Amino acid sequence: MVSRPAEYCPHCGTSLETITFDARERERCPACEDVIWHNPVPCASVAVVDRSGSEPAVLCVERAVPPGVGEWTIPGGHMEIGEEPAVAAARELEEETGVAVDPGALEILDAASLPPREGKHVVTIHYVARRADAAGEPTAGSDASTARFWTPSEFDATDETFRPVHEERFRAAAERFD
Template identity: 40%
Template sequence: MRVNCVGAIIFDGSDRLLLVQRGHPPGMGSWSIPGGRLEPGETDEAGLRREVLEETGLRVRVGRLAGTVERPGPGGVTYVIRDYLATVAGGVARAGDDAADVRWCGRADLARLPLTEGLLESLTEWDALPRV
């Protein structure tokens, strides 16, 4: 079974990347970009805005598609994840929903945080890493 998901690549004014620490499986304890499963009939844009707001308290404007990855999930599920660039339109970053923590990260942070599998490689391939 394939499950459609979206993720948001968001930078702040200091060119740091917004990451959330997963509070539930899959990936509990690891750091990733905010996002999650689409609800039935939901567009990528609507789902991305909803997921980012739920996990981080931020409202975003959705930009272009950065890339797509497929990741195996429990019980033979395949997560099809479309990651989009997004910009903050309002709100204050705070952990919510299934996020245990949220933080703005520079390039050095990415090297020392336990990231979700394949995140660093995908961001590198898409030229979507923090510049600082």
């Protein structure tokens, strides 16, 4: 299994051939006779919502590393081997923002398959949590240049941009916990 389209067998290095298998075009190693599965990468994110003001605010990060440098996102990233999705979301939140939340306090917001970038497909489980269930003040962490709470109207008044798909989750999270 590979996360990006393969040209060579990851086991023996032989050039792959395209075959039809299970009614889909797939890559196969003619030497090993193995089908090389191109599967999506599992990711998890969490939107922390602060409802203490007149308008709900959502914790977001500005990306400091590719892809999407300078774009705003909901904190999240790749799941580790053996890691539950909620645990991954909580870990990524703390790594990127310094804000900690118990994975048991997370609620599922959505799950989505994102459009591929450079052949890499991602499936993300999006969670949401109340600010009251989180600890710490936002500070930019591993993949972020900035971490802060935004209200939808504050964001709309700027010329900042969200990574594709993340703005939809930002607005959906802001509407939670009415």
